[in-house]
Amino acid sequence: MKKLLSAFVGILVLCLLLAIGDYTMNRQTSGGGSHTLTVYNWGDYIDPALIKKFEHQSGYHVDYETFDSNESMLTKIRQGGTNYDVVVPSEYTVQRMKKEHLLAPLDHRKLPNLKYIDPQFLHRDFDPSNHYSVPYFWGTLGIVYNDQKIAGDQVAHWEQLWNPQLRNNIMLIDSARDVFAVALITQGKSVNTTSYQQLKQAQDHLKQLTPNVKAIVADEMKMYMEQGEAAVGITYSGDAREMMSVNHHLHYIVPTEGSNIWFDNLVIPRTAKNKQGAYQFINFMLKPENAAQNARYVGYATPNWKAKQELPKKVTDDQAFSPPHQTMRHLQTYHDLSLKTLGVYNDLFLEFKMFVK
Amino acid sequence: MRQKAVFIVPYALWIVLFVIAPLVLILYQSFFNIDGQFTVNNYLTYLTSSVYLKMTVASVWYAFLITAVTLVISYPTAYVLIHLRNKQFWLLLVILPTWINLLLKTYAFIGLFSRNGSINQFLQFVELGSHQLLFTDASFMFVAAYIEIPFMVLPIFNALAEINPSLINASKDLGATQWQTFRSVIWPLSLPGVKAGIQAVFIPSLSLFMITRLIGGNRVITLGTAIEEHFLTTQNWGMGSTIGVILIIAMFIVMFITGDTRQKGGRQ
Amino acid sequence: MKKHSLKWSTIYLAFVFIILYAPIIYLVIYSFSAGKTMESFHGFSFQHYMDLFADTRMITIVINTLLVALLASLLATIIGTLGALAIKDSHGKWRNSLMSLNNVLMVSPDVIIGASFLIFFTVLGVRLGFISVLLSHIAFSIPIVVLMVLPKLNELSPTLVDAAYDLGASRWQTLTRVILPAIGPGIMAGYFMAFTYSLDDFAVTFFVTGNGFSTLSVEIYSRARQGVNLEINALSTLMFIVSLLLVISYYFISQHAGRRHHLVTVKEGDAQ
Numbered sequence: 075m076k077k078l079l080s081a082f083v084g085i086l087v088l089c090l091l092l093a094i095g096d097y098t099m100n101r102q103t104s105g106g107g108s109h110t111l112t113v114y115n116w117g118d119y120i121d122p123a124l125i126k127k128f129e130h131q132s133g134y135h136v137d138y139e140t141f142d143s144n145e146s147m148l149t150k151i152r153q154g155g156t157n158y159d160v161v162v163p164s165e166y167t168v169q170r171m172k173k174e175h176l177l178a179p180l181d182h183r184k185l186p187n188l189k190y191i192d193p194q195f196l197h198r199d200f201d202p203s204n205h206y207s208v209p210y211f212w213g214t215l216g217i218v219y220n221d222q223k224i225a226g227d228q229v230a231h232w233e234q235l236w237n238p239q240l241r242n243n244i245m246l247i248d249s250a251r252d253v254f255a256v257a258l259i260t261q262g263k264s265v266n267t268t269s270y271q272q273l274k275q276a277q278d279h280l281k282q283l284t285p286n287v288k289a290i291v292a293d294e295m296k297m298y299m300e301q302g303e304a305a306v307g308i309t310y311s312g313d314a315r316e317m318m319s320v321n322h323h324l325h326y327i328v329p330t331e332g333s334n335i336w337f338d339n340l341v342i343p344r345t346a347k348n349k350q351g352a353y354q355f356i357n358f359m360l361k362p363e364n365a366a367q368n369a370r371y372v373g374y375a376t377p378n379w380k381a382k383q384e385l386p387k388k389v390t391d392d393q394a395f396s397p398p399h400q401t402m403r404h405l406q407t408y409h410d411l412s413l414k415t416l417g418v419y420n421d422l423f424l425e426f427k428m429f430v431k
Numbered sequence: 432m433r434q435k436a437v438f439i440v441p442y443a444l445w446i447v448l449f450v451i452a453p454l455v456l457i458l459y460q461s462f463f464n465i466d467g468q469f470t471v472n473n474y475l476t477y478l479t480s481s482v483y484l485k486m487t488v489a490s491v492w493y494a495f496l497i498t499a500v501t502l503v504i505s506y507p508t509a510y511v512l513i514h515l516r517n518k519q520f521w522l523l524l525v526i527l528p529t530w531i532n533l534l535l536k537t538y539a540f541i542g543l544f545s546r547n548g549s550i551n552q553f554l555q556f557v558e559l560g561s562h563q564l565l566f567t568d569a570s571f572m573f574v575a576a577y578i579e580i581p582f583m584v585l586p587i588f589n590a591l592a593e594i595n596p597s598l599i600n601a602s603k604d605l606g607a608t609q610w611q612t613f614r615s616v617i618w619p620l621s622l623p624g625v626k627a628g629i630q631a632v633f634i635p636s637l638s639l640f641m642i643t644r645l646i647g648g649n650r651v652i653t654l655g656t657a658i659e660e661h662f663l664t665t666q667n668w669g670m671g672s673t674i675g676v677i678l679i680i681a682m683f684i685v686m687f688i689t690g691d692t693r694q695k696g697g698r699q
Numbered sequence: 700m701k702k703h704s705l706k707w708s709t710i711y712l713a714f715v716f717i718i719l720y721a722p723i724i725y726l727v728i729y730s731f732s733a734g735k736t737m738e739s740f741h742g743f744s745f746q747h748y749m750d751l752f753a754d755t756r757m758i759t760i761v762i763n764t765l766l767v768a769l770l771a772s773l774l775a776t777i778i779g780t781l782g783a784l785a786i787k788d789s790h791g792k793w794r795n796s797l798m799s800l801n802n803v804l805m806v807s808p809d810v811i812i813g814a815s816f817l818i819f820f821t822v823l824g825v826r827l828g829f830i831s832v833l834l835s836h837i838a839f840s841i842p843i844v845v846l847m848v849l850p851k852l853n854e855l856s857p858t859l860v861d862a863a864y865d866l867g868a869s870r871w872q873t874l875t876r877v878i879l880p881a882i883g884p885g886i887m888a889g890y891f892m893a894f895t896y897s898l899d900d901f902a903v904t905f906f907v908t909g910n911g912f913s914t915l916s917v918e919i920y921s922r923a924r925q926g927v928n929l930e931i932n933a934l935s936t937l938m939f940i941v942s943l944l945l946v947i948s949y950y951f952i953s954q955h956a957g958r959r960h961h962l963v964t965v966k967e968g969d970a971q
Contacts, residue, residue: 075880081887085773092766099759142921149909242563248649250665289566289648297926303546303565413666417465420665427660428486428652442782442841446800449838453815454803460818508715511708521712523950528719530942534901534919535935539722542729542737542927549725549737577718630806638808641901645923655810662814662906672818675811682806 111351112137114147114158116338119211121371128358134351151176157345159352165200165337168207169410177206178342184353187360195377198337200407207339208356211374213311214397214405215252215334217327218318223305231329232260235306240286243305248292250416250423251408253280255334256308259406265334266409270418277422281429290427299324310336311395312374319373326394332404337377454679461672473673483657487677490653493572494636500576501632502625505583509624512584513591522588529581537645540574541565544646566648574646575636582635583628590624591617626689634682654678723939730932737927747933754930757918764898764914767829771836772893778837779844779893780886784878786845787852801842812839813906820907827909835907836897843896844889851885852878891949895942 111132113120117140125136139158141147144167151158152174163171171177182188188208195209219229223243228234235244235256246253255265257276267273288304299307300320307317314326340359342352358364365381375395376382382390390396397405411419464470477483512521528536543549544564551561564570594617602612638655649656654674661671725737730748734741751757786797804812816838820831855878863873879886901916908917915934922928 075875075883078879078883078886081890082773085769089766089770089773092762092769096759096762096766099755099762146909245648287650289650291644291648291924293925294645294923298545298565300926301546414466417665417667421667421670424652424657424660424665425480425482427649428482428657438781438788439785441778442785445778445782445838445841446797449816449819449834449841450800450803453812453819456818456822457811457815504715507708507711511712514708523946524716525719527943527946528723530895530899530946531723531935531939532899532901532916532919534916534923535726535931535938536722538919538923538927538931538935539726541923543722543725545738547738552738577722580715580719634806634808638810640810641905641920645920655808658810658814659906662817668818671814675814678808678811682808686806 109133110135110137111160111348111355112139112158113160113355114139114141114150115160115162116140117142119162119338119372121368123371124359124364124368127364128355131358132351132354134348134354136355151343151345157347158343159346159348160355161341161343162210162338163207163341165198165339166408166410168339168341169200171341171343172201172206173410176344178344178346178349179205180208180342181353185357185360187357187362190360190362190365190378190380192377192379192382194402195337198407200337200409201339207341208360209377210338210340210359211312211369211372212335212337212377213374213395214328214336215255215308215310216314216394217329218299218307218309218314218324219327220299220302220305220321220323221325222302222323226325226327229306230327231331232256235286235308236283238285240306242286242288244283244286245288245295245298245304245307245309246290247295247307247309248290250419252308252334253290253423253426254419255406255408256280257283259329259332265406266411268411268415273418273422277426280426284426284429312372315373315395328394328397328401328405330401330404332401332406335402335405335407337407457672457675457679460668461676463669465667465669470669473669476670477673477677483674486652486657487654489651490637491681493568493575493651493653494633497572497575497579497636498629498633500572501579501583502628504576505580505628506587506625508580509584509587509591512588518588518592522584525584526581533578534641536578537574537642540570540577540646544570565646566650568647568651571642571647571651574642575639578642579632579636582631586627586631587621587624590621590627594620623690630685630689633685637681638678654681723935726932727936727939729929730936732929735929737929737932747929750930751933751937757930757934760913760915760918763829763912767833767836767914768894768897771833771897772840772890775837775840775893776844776886776890779841779889780848780882782841783845783848783852783882786849801845803842804839805842805846809900809902810906813903816903817906827907828912831907831909832904832912832914835903836900839900839903840893840896843892844886847889847892848882848885851882855881891945895945 111134113125113136115138119140120138125138128134129136141150144164147161147163148167148170151161151171168177182204185208188204191209195212196204201207217229217232217235219226224240228237228239234240251265254273254276257279258265258267258272261272261276261279263272263276289298291298295307295309296313296317298304299309299317302321302323307314309317311326311328314324318324318326340356342349342356346352359368360378362378362380362384365376365378366384369376369378369381369385376385461473462469462471464472508525512518512525515521545551546561546563546565548564550564555561598616598620599612602616607615637653638658639653640655640659643649643651643653643656652660654677658671658674658678661667661674729737729740731743731745732740733744733746782801786794786801789797812835816831816835820827820834825831825834859877859881860873863877868876899916900914901920904914905917905920908914913921915938919931919934922931
């Protein structure tokens with residue numbers, strides 16, 4: 075009995091020590107106090123040097139917390155309890171947050187650097203007068219190919235993916251809306267369609283793609299494309315740039331017939347505690363030299379025209395990442411769809427994955 | 432008798448809250464659609480849509496193959512182990528890998544199987560050329576079988592260890608060849624172990640979901656993957672629960688067929 | 700003839716062991732590579748171990764995982780031991796149905812446990828995170844504790860308990876002075892098994908975690924999806940050494956106690 079009892083107490087003490095350790099680790103990473111600005115952003119989506127610079131200039135302490143999907147971020151904001159001052163949602167999530175009254179309207183007078191944003195990225199339909207959001211980075215959905223395995227003109231258009239030559243050579247991103255976007259655009263439909271019939275037709279079309287599909291993967295696509303595991307990958311421009319920096323045989327194409335274009339935006343939640351600091355931070359990030367530094371670090375395309383001029387020509391002239399005006403006109407953003415419609419997308423996508431090859 | 436009243440409270444609470452309630456809830460949830468309306472459509476969809484039925488058949492087929500592969504590798508292993516001098520020690524070595532986190536082992540196979548991974552390097556070295564290994568049915572089944580082998584070896588080993596050696600000697604004395612002894616004495620007597628092994632491997636193989644993604648590249652969708660997708664991605668809990676109920680039914684069928692050899696207490 | 704077959708069997712066994720250990724050794728070797736991929740070895744280095752120790756997120760997660768495992772198995776051991784006592788005292792039909800209910804979670808696939816617990820927590824309004832993960836781990840560890848303690852209780856002679864009562868011992872005294880010491884090894888074994896179940900779990904945790912709370916398995920899953928990272932190799936090497944030490948020490952303790960079968964038999968119910 076004594077042995078049992080001492081084991082019991084020993085384990086309890088150990089638990090207590092671990093809990094204390096846990097607590098102190100958390101304290102280290104998230105400070106506190108009134109002079110704090112809490113930024114809630116995607117992982118590795120800002121140059122840490124810029125945070126230091128901002129802290130230095132403004133005197134605020136910046137808490138930088140990260141999330142890995144719009145949905146998990148939204149759940150946290152909805153649940154309350156935490157007070158984020160600046161958050162970085164994608165466009166369809168801005169729309170949803172607006173609907174749910176989670177955002178504070180922006181006073182443009184406090185954001186003089188807004189003038190550096192290229193007008194083509196303002197007044198998009200998810201936030202028509204940029205009343206709630208300021209674009210941070212933008213990107214596209216497109217095709218990455220390996221020039222050792224296939225020529226670029228073989229995969230310049232979505233419909234070429236169905237070519238039997240590409241048998242077992244395509245990697246798809248594991249995301250219902252993106253994969254359906256490919257099929258819908260091929261069939262000349264909107265990527266935001268709510269028509270069950272159109273979606274069903276898109277799914278039928280996708281089923282014919284299955285012999286060519288090698289795998290349906292998420293983040294791991296980067297690794298596999300870098301290793302040359304497949305000839306073609308359907309992915310986002312930012313991931314594509316990362317792959318290309320490792321494997322020089324990879325290239326990125328946005329088909330001229332259209333694709334998805336997405337924006338990540340800076341917003342201030344209604345529950346923000348330090349709005350003053352939030353404006354300062356957004357304005358700081360809009361400053362061309364900072365935006366340029368950030369773009370160099372993150373590798374995504376900046377909507378800041380002045381910052382773009384400061385970036386190397388090689389980057390800004392790359393048609394893949396800044397598609398020509400002709401292509402830009404055909405790019406579509408995702409709209410916030412109802413839960414029910416999203417359910418249909420997801421169910422049909424799962425059925426497509428189940429489809430026996 | 433004397434202590435029953437006091438002691439049973441926390442345990443009974445556990446049974447009610449974490450055994451009965453979740454099972455009832457999953458059954459209950461299977462009658463709701465994504466909008467939260469009561470419906471039997473989930474079951475109708477399952478039974479009428481060829482996609483779900485095909486998926487189930489494929490899932491059962493994969494589980495069968497995985498179990499078969501595991502059995503073919505494990506039975507001889509257990510049979511050899513039983514004749515070794517330090518058999519308990521060797522058995523422990525077979526089981527040791529099960530203490531390594533499942534995810535880590537799967538992760539190792541990603542490295543081993545990739546285009547430039549060690550196996551392809553070896554194949555190129557012996558001039559067999561480089562092959563596509565990841566995202567194939569074969570690699571998916573291999574990794575699944577790899578994970579299950581110890582769970583098949585164990586019960587077979589235990590069953591073999593329990594066979595009275597005098598029976599085998601008697602068979603030999605009566606002039607039976609080694610093969611005859613195996614077929615008519617050893618194999619029937621080890622059958623409970625084989626059944627327990629099949630039970631321990633088949634059900635988990637039906638419900639695999641992480642390996643289908645990491646090794647199978649989402650080309651193989653099992654019942655388990657479908658449940659996981661419905662719960663965590665599509666948020667269609669009703670359909671997910673429906674497949675869950677089907678899986679539970681499948682579990683009872685398998686347990687019925689293989690008999691209730693799980694009651695380990697009796698065999699120890 | 701005999702010798703010949705023995706040779707073949709040795710080769711076969713060696714082959715099986717190579718397959719079983721190849722992935723583990725492969726991970727361990729590359730954890731010392733100076734390179735960044737598992738494609739070719741780039742010379743010996745402790746770099747990835749340094750990275751691991753400097754990775755505060757990873758260390759927090761290791762702490763979380765250990766905390767959940769220690770605490771969950773402790774509570775599961777207490778409840779499970781009480782349950783075993785209750786089952787021991789029950790009779791006939793009651794006993795059988797208690798045993799069947801006990802074994803439901805042992806035979807259910809992890810996906811079902813995870814999904815049904817997720818519904819359960821949502822219905823109750825339990826916030827997903829540390830608490831939900833802890834409760835789930837307690838829940839799926841209880842049956843294994845019962846299975847470890849019950850045989851010990853069955854071995855306990857009823858006359859011993861009666862003798863204690865006859866000598867005027869109270870119920871509490873009988874429990875703490877007679878019953879618990881006698882079943883002590885079973886309780887310890889139960890704790891150990893519950894602990895390894897908890898450390899090893901992926902599927903159930905994957906379903907019921909949320910709000911940024913993560914355990915090692917879940918973290919490895921998300922990192923493995925981002926590509927090969929030799930920091931994971933370093934971590935798996937450390938975990939392999941820890942499990943090795945745990946299992947070996949348990950093996951010797953149980954052998955010392957004359958119950959060598961225990962460790963081995965109990966793994967049976969744990970496929971995936």
